[in-house]
Amino acid sequence: MAHTYSGGCEHVRTHSDAAPIDSHTCHCSVCKRVTTQATTHVVFFRHGDVVVDKLASLKRQPFNSENPSGPLELCTCAQCGKPIMLDDRQRRIRVIVPNLMGYDAKNLAPTYHAFYDPKTGAPRPDDGRPVYEALRPEFAWPAPA
Ligand SMILES: [Zn+2]
Numbered sequence: 001m002a003h004t005y006s007g008g009c010e011h012v013r014t015h016s017d018a019a020p021i022d023s024h025t026c027h028c029s030v031c032k033r034v035t036t037q038a039t040t041h042v043v044f045f046r047h048g049d050v051v052v053d054k055l056a057s058l059k060r061q062p063f064n065s066e067n068p069s070g071p072l073e074l075c076t077c078a079q080c081g082k083p084i085m086l087d088d089r090q091r092r093i094r095v096i097v098p099n100l101m102g103y104d105a106k107n108l109a110p111t112y113h114a115f116y117d118p119k120t121g122a123p124r125p126d127d128g129r130p131v132y133e134a135l136r137p138e139f140a141w142p143a144p145a
């Protein structure tokens, strides 16, 4: 059966039938380092909304290698190495980067820019979406699932 949002690799599939709680263009240094993209389209779902068919087939590593005790873990397929999701050890959210994790970005469009830091010298985004130096101010972390 078709799910509203789905992705993964040929070994591990993930999906959500619930809408994401946040979608932004991330300018942070960790995303830059991990994805090697200048900016990263990042989508937050509630932890309980992202279903993983084979959780045991994922390899986990700290998302931020410079802060290994941080809450986010990068989960990759143990077989092919493809990034599958970021999992929150506190079970608040699961994070999907559509273009790297097999999702169709079309219905997940980012609504703002997050963690923009003018000190990096990157030009301020001027596509009309709000630009913040953190997550959008009204974002509230959901309770753990
Ligand atoms: Zn980021």
Ligand SMILES: [Zn+2]
Pocket: 009, 010, 011, 012, 077, 078, 079, 080, 081, 082
């Ligand atoms: Zn795989």
